[in-house]
Amino acid sequence: xxxxxxxxxxxxxxxxxxxxxxxxxxxxxxxxxxxxxxxxxxxxxxxxxxxxxxxxxxxxxxxxxxxxxxxxxxxxxxxxxxxxxxxxxxxxxxxxxxxxxxxxxxxxxxxxxxxxxxxxxxxxxxxxxxxxxxxxxxxxxxxxxxxxxxxxxxxxxxxxxxxxxxxxxxxxxxxxxxxxxxxxxxxxxxxxxxxxxxxxxxxxxxxxxxxxxxxxxxxxxxxxxxxxxxxxxxxxxxxxxxxxxxxxxxxxxxxxxxxxxxxxxxxxxxxxxxxxxxxxxxxxxxxxxxxxxxxxxxxxxxxxxxxxxxxxxxxxxxxxxxxxxxxxxxxxxxxxxxxxxxxxxxxxxxxxxxxxxxxxxxxxxxxxxxxxxxxxxxxxxxxxxxxxxxxxxxxxxxxxxxxxxxxxxxxxxxxxxxxxxxxxxxxxxxxxxxxxxxxxxxxxxxxx
Amino acid sequence: xxxxxxxxxxxxxxxxxxxxxxxxxxxxxxxxxxxxxxxxxxxxxxxxxxxxxxxxxxxxxxxxxxxxxxxxxxxxxxxxxxxxxxxxxxxxxxxxxxxxxxxxxxxxxxxxxxxxxxxxxxxxxxxxxxxxxxxxxxxxxxxxxxxxxxxxxxxxxxxxxxxxxxxxxxxxxxxxxxxxxxxxxxxxxxxxxxxxxxxxxxxxxxxxxxxxxxxxxxxxxxxxxxxxxxxxxxxxxxxxxxxxxxxxxxxxxxxxxxxxxxxxxxxxxxxxxxxxxxxxxxxxxxxxxxxxxxxxxxxxxxxxxxxxxxxxxxxxxxxxxxxxxxxxxxxxxxxxxxxxxxxxxxxxxxxxxxxxxxxxxxxxxxxxxxxxxxxxxxxxxxxxxxxxxxxxxxxxxxxxxxxxxxxxxxxxxxxxxxxxxxxxxxxxxxxxxxxxxxxxxxxxxxxx
Numbered sequence: 001x002x003x004x005x006x007x008x009x010x011x012x013x014x015x016x017x018x019x020x021x022x023x024x025x026x027x028x029x030x031x032x033x034x035x036x037x038x039x040x041x042x043x044x045x046x047x048x049x050x051x052x053x054x055x056x057x058x059x060x061x062x063x064x065x066x067x068x069x070x071x072x073x074x075x076x077x078x079x080x081x082x083x084x085x086x087x088x089x090x091x092x093x094x095x096x097x098x099x100x101x102x103x104x105x106x107x108x109x110x111x112x113x114x115x116x117x118x119x120x121x122x123x124x125x126x127x128x129x130x131x132x133x134x135x136x137x138x139x140x141x142x143x144x145x146x147x148x149x150x151x152x153x154x155x156x157x158x159x160x161x162x163x164x165x166x167x168x169x170x171x172x173x174x175x176x177x178x179x180x181x182x183x184x185x186x187x188x189x190x191x192x193x194x195x196x197x198x199x200x201x202x203x204x205x206x207x208x209x210x211x212x213x214x215x216x217x218x219x220x221x222x223x224x225x226x227x228x229x230x231x232x233x234x235x236x237x238x239x240x241x242x243x244x245x246x247x248x249x250x251x252x253x254x255x256x257x258x259x260x261x262x263x264x265x266x267x268x269x270x271x272x273x274x275x276x277x278x279x280x281x282x283x284x285x286x287x288x289x290x291x292x293x294x295x296x297x298x299x300x301x302x303x304x305x306x307x308x309x310x311x312x313x314x315x316x317x318x319x320x321x322x323x324x325x326x327x328x329x330x331x332x333x334x335x336x337x338x339x340x341x342x343x344x345x346x347x348x349x350x351x352x353x354x355x356x357x358x359x360x361x362x363x364x365x366x367x368x369x370x371x372x373x374x375x376x377x378x379x380x381x382x383x384x385x386x387x388x389x390x391x392x393x394x395x396x397x398x399x400x401x402x403x404x405x406x407x408x409x410x411x412x413x414x415x416x417x418x419x420x421x422x423x424x425x426x427x428x429x430x431x432x433x434x435x436x437x438x439x440x441x442x443x444x445x446x447x448x
Numbered sequence: 449x450x451x452x453x454x455x456x457x458x459x460x461x462x463x464x465x466x467x468x469x470x471x472x473x474x475x476x477x478x479x480x481x482x483x484x485x486x487x488x489x490x491x492x493x494x495x496x497x498x499x500x501x502x503x504x505x506x507x508x509x510x511x512x513x514x515x516x517x518x519x520x521x522x523x524x525x526x527x528x529x530x531x532x533x534x535x536x537x538x539x540x541x542x543x544x545x546x547x548x549x550x551x552x553x554x555x556x557x558x559x560x561x562x563x564x565x566x567x568x569x570x571x572x573x574x575x576x577x578x579x580x581x582x583x584x585x586x587x588x589x590x591x592x593x594x595x596x597x598x599x600x601x602x603x604x605x606x607x608x609x610x611x612x613x614x615x616x617x618x619x620x621x622x623x624x625x626x627x628x629x630x631x632x633x634x635x636x637x638x639x640x641x642x643x644x645x646x647x648x649x650x651x652x653x654x655x656x657x658x659x660x661x662x663x664x665x666x667x668x669x670x671x672x673x674x675x676x677x678x679x680x681x682x683x684x685x686x687x688x689x690x691x692x693x694x695x696x697x698x699x700x701x702x703x704x705x706x707x708x709x710x711x712x713x714x715x716x717x718x719x720x721x722x723x724x725x726x727x728x729x730x731x732x733x734x735x736x737x738x739x740x741x742x743x744x745x746x747x748x749x750x751x752x753x754x755x756x757x758x759x760x761x762x763x764x765x766x767x768x769x770x771x772x773x774x775x776x777x778x779x780x781x782x783x784x785x786x787x788x789x790x791x792x793x794x795x796x797x798x799x800x801x802x803x804x805x806x807x808x809x810x811x812x813x814x815x816x817x818x819x820x821x822x823x824x825x826x827x828x829x830x831x832x833x834x835x836x837x838x839x840x841x842x843x844x845x846x847x848x849x850x851x852x853x854x855x856x857x858x859x860x861x862x863x864x865x866x867x868x869x870x871x872x873x874x875x876x877x878x879x880x881x882x883x884x885x886x887x888x889x890x891x892x893x894x895x896x
Contacts, residue, residue, distance in 0.1 A: 022487050034824045
């Protein structure tokens with residue numbers, strides 16, 4: 001046995017970290033459901049042609065084969081692991097269209113796989129939490145606003161550093177480029193997408209080598225530099241003197257999305273016209289979220305509008321919009337930076353002391369009474385000295401120790417953090433929520 | 449695009465079914481945590497040599513390769529998808545031993561993959577919910593009793609047909625066989641494991657062709673037929689007149705496990721000496737659960753004691769015991785039989801009516817007020833006629849429709865199932881839990 005070691009790119013959390021992840025997931029689920037998003041779980045695999053339907057992908061795909069495949073299996077479709085949750089969702093909707101109600105809102109929390117070079121916060125297997133809405137025939141921009149607003153609310157509710165959502169609209173960029181006389185939109189987007197990496201000079205080199213005029217390049221760089229509240233941003237675009245119907249349409253849509261987040265904390269949701277979301281399937285709204293105090297870490301959530309994905313080649317239009325939260329990515333960055341720690345390594349709230357090994361039944365009875373009332377409890381492994389038993393409880397971060405009644409001594413419960421001890425009945429005692437809530441140490445809250 | 453169709457062996461649930469699955473999972477999580485089991489999530493992949501560590505496996509493994517693998521990756525370990533959650537857990541414990549507290553209790557709810565021939569309730573990708581305890585050096589049989597008891601409590605709490613847990617102990621069988629002078633335990637277990645399939649005559653043929661005596665075969669078949677409460681079962685074994693120290697040890701352990709479930713409903717936990725759990729890694733306790741009124745469906749949960757798995761080749765002993773609930777299997781069987789249905793296709797509890805398209809803001813304000821107080825709400829897609837809007841709500845199974853205040857008319861809320869309508873304030877109204885609980889239609893409850 002050689003391989004009991006971590007695999008690069010496949011993070012696993014220790015119990016105290018996994019309790020944090022579970023807290024993240026339950027907060028995310030709760031908010032998604034408040035907005036009426038229904039849970040969905042798709043299979044992890046898709047036929048390769050579904051995964052590659054949008055042509056070449058830069059998400060490196062894992063392909064499966066059965067170790068003991070048989071001749072009879074040769075006709076089976078070749079399968080790969082999904083690299084996001086949007087493509088499987090679009091396929092699910094196309095497949096089950098007649099059984100769903102539209103607009104169809106769903107959330108989905110599952111791992112995805114990409115065979116990329118692993119690095120901090122970039123994994124080969126990672127958990128995403130997505131919401132999407134898909135409409136039949138058409139889907140108003142209102143839904144773009146809704147998903148961005150829900151994303152904003154989730155990032156404010158999680159115990160994470162402040163998140164800035166940077167919103168743009170592909171139509172703004174495409175309309176602006178066309179207004180400048182540029183026709184090769186993909187090449188332009190691709191070059192501008194590298195702006196942060198290669199700088200204005202790099203972009204200028206790339207575009208001028210392809211015959212772009214100085215005015216065109218200047219325009220492309222100028223619009224990429226515009227960021228802020230929607231009013232000033234619109235003015236700044238207009239001041240560049242470019243006009244095109246698609247630009248107007250994009251600015252209107254962008255304004256509607258920003259209006260949906262009008263109540264957000266200052267700077268939490270901004271229009272940022274450099275955001276393009278690479279070569280993905282987006283057609284309108286695009287959004288990327290970053291930790292404002294970890295600027296080098298890249299985006300921790302993202303999404304946008306896709307009008308042609310769920311159609312899966314059919315004539316019927318099934319436009320959609322959605323966002324994705326990089327749960328593993330956020331946790332990896334924050335654990336690594338020491339910004340999320342917890343005192344709990346067990347969901348148990350009470351550690352029940354065992355006085356003597358032949359008095360275990362009394363301790364078990366206390367635990368059963370507590371559990372019946374919804375209070376998680378563990379019975380001590382052994383009847384060691386009280387100090388030792390309390391040390392075991394403390395190592396797990398369990399807040400209370402329970403001393404079962406013995407002889408004429410009543411039940412007593414001890415708060416481990418203060419040492420306070422008092423009589424209690426297993427049928428009526430309730431823990432202090434402030435002591436049993438999963439406490440995060442060193443967590444940086446959002447603005448809330 | 450050819451492949452937007454179901455893949456045999458990879459079940460996916462529709463929204464109304466997925467809401468049932470989520471209810472199952474939250475019940476399971478709650479009970480696991482009440483007993484102090486801590487959540488864990490392992491990567492989906494393991495190096496092939498970890499998956500194959502126990503030699504040949506009958507769980508057909510899916511092997512991964514990257515579609516665009518590079519020469520630089522050649523040194524990487526070959527990876528496969530895990531076929532259960534026990535092997536990854538054992539590997540995780542061996543890998544992180546110094547960072548864990550023992551006995552280490554964890555629960556884990558994840559998909560697993562097996563490239564088997566798909567059939568009803570047997571899938572290639574399916575979700576399991578497991579608990580396991582691993583000890584350092586030793587692990588008392590008490591923990592075998594604990595995991596079987598927790599399994600029993602979960603099966604009673606879920607909205608499923610009555611489950612019978614059939615408990616045995618490998619030492620009972622091995623001790624009994626050795627007491628009969630049989631030395632090839634694996635061959636004997638393998639033959640007896642087929643008893644239900646090939647019948648006593650088939651087993652007799654197999655064993656006599658290998659030179660077993662008539663008395664040996666008769667003994668093997670006799671012990672396989674013993675099932676019931678622990679007292680009569682022990683007597684019945686003793687009456688067969690076979691003795692061996694390992695048999696005594698096994699019967700003692702079996703009695704301790706059964707005692708842990710002493711409070712169970714009659715017939716819900718029985719000693720059943722034909723249970724062997726195939727050629728898995730079990731060394732003591734084994735358990736299998738079946739729906740008593742779907743006898744042909746096979747086991748829906750199972751588990752046992754493994755003493756050598758987590759050691760992963762090291763000299764240190766890390767014995768464990770655990771059980772696994774076949775969540776997808778249970779749901780697949782019950783959905784197929786029409787025994788689990790639900791009225792809800794959305795987590796929303798309130799559908800907010802839109803009077804006119806230019807009065808959407810008022811409806812949104814109601815929804816926001818409700819959500820702030822934890823009540824999931826959806827705003828109507830369009831300002832259609834009230835009848836039509838209510839029909840949309842009803843199709844999703846949402847129990848309430850809300851009419852926002854308009855002019856001098858106050859807010860009103862309507863119970864869709866009764867038609868009752870009354871004034872309400874979005875800041876104080878609360879839904880009736882009996883109406884908003886996820887209702888299962890046609891569910892067969894356990895004994896509770």
